[in-house]
Amino acid sequence: MFKILVMNLGSTSSKAAIFEGEVMVASTNIRHTSSEIASFHKVLDQQDFRREAVEKWMREENISFESLDCICVRGGVVKPLPGGIYWVSKEVIDDILAEKYGTHVTNVGNCIGYYWGEKYNKPVIFVDAPVTDDLCVLARYSGIKQVSRRSVFHALNQKQIARQYAKEVDGDVSKLNLIVCHMGGGISVGAHRKGQVIDVNNALDGEGPFSPERSGGLSCFAVLDLVEEFRGDTRQVRKLLVGGGGLVSYLGSNNVQQIMVLAQEDDEARRVIDAMIYQMAKEIGAMATVLEGKVDQILLTGGLAYNEYICKMLAERVDWIAGVKVYPGEDELAALAMGALRFLNKEEEVQSYN
DSSP, rough: OOOEEEEEEEEEEEEHHHHETEEEEEEEEEOOHHHHHTTOGGGGGGHHHHHHHHHHHHHHTTOOOGGEEEEEEEOSSSSSSOSSSSOOOOHHHHHHHTTTBOOHHHHHHHHHHHHHHHHHHEEEEEETTTTBBOOOGGGBBBTTTOBOOOOSSSSHHHHHHHHHHHHTOOOOGGOOEEEEEESSSSEEEEOOOOEEEEOOOOTTTTTTOSSSSBBBOOOHHHHHHHHHHTTTTEEEEEEEETTTSHHHHHHHHOOOOHHHHHTTTTTHHHHHHHHHHHHHHHHHHHHHHHHHTTOSEEEEEEEGGGGGHHHHHHHHHHHTTTTTEEBBBBOHHHHHHHHHHHTTSSSEEEEEEO
């Protein structure tokens, strides 16, 4: 049975797990304090700190690198790539160290994985990176010639949920048309045509519905007005749009569970939640047109999918398009492990980064 180490780094956490086949046999969620993270000048400077924390956990669990068949890390902010499995290669690391496409803590995970792969001679891969780009030609046009739309979304969870649904219905994901709505701190809605996400709102850049902490799509002139209001300080405007938008802007909190309690007595809180649901439904409807109305199923996932009210009200707005199925949460460690198993079982080939 294959033994796999998977790792997913967050801004203040380092998550790792050991899988034997499809079964998780050990896991950890190492929390880092804000002061620990703030001590590093650059995100990439965290490599040794994060690596040593995971290695300490592995020693405590009596797990050796020599016993592993594969290491799988979450994809980082690298160049746009078709969905799939990729080696964490020297070319990937060179782009990460040069910060060619930006920087993110997931890039640190790739550097750590590469270090382990070189030291212990183990295959190291990533699966369905956030920059997964299956966009169809027409989806790339933005309306400004020198600007192309980017594909940045919750690719790992969206694609895994699509595969899971296909397996449950004894189908092949490459023969299904699905709309997957990931509902978390950011909300992304993807049109999955036969396994490829041919269109999706770029929640990172502000497209699509507003969410617990993101403003969603604003008019161009509204953004320019904000830049003027903040006297040209685009950094502060970015913080407002991503982190201070959505529910945070309207209600001062991104805690949906608490807001739902408030909404039972506060009409404005209820209207804000309903408006967020309304905008998600609009985005799902838009993706239905991308698939020309030929939608086999709508899948709701992410942390907000635990909320019965949100899922019920959203389903009532869109179930005329197709049936709706809910997959609460986002088990990214399991999604990484399933990708590694597809690689080890030779069910999916590793693609070239070049």
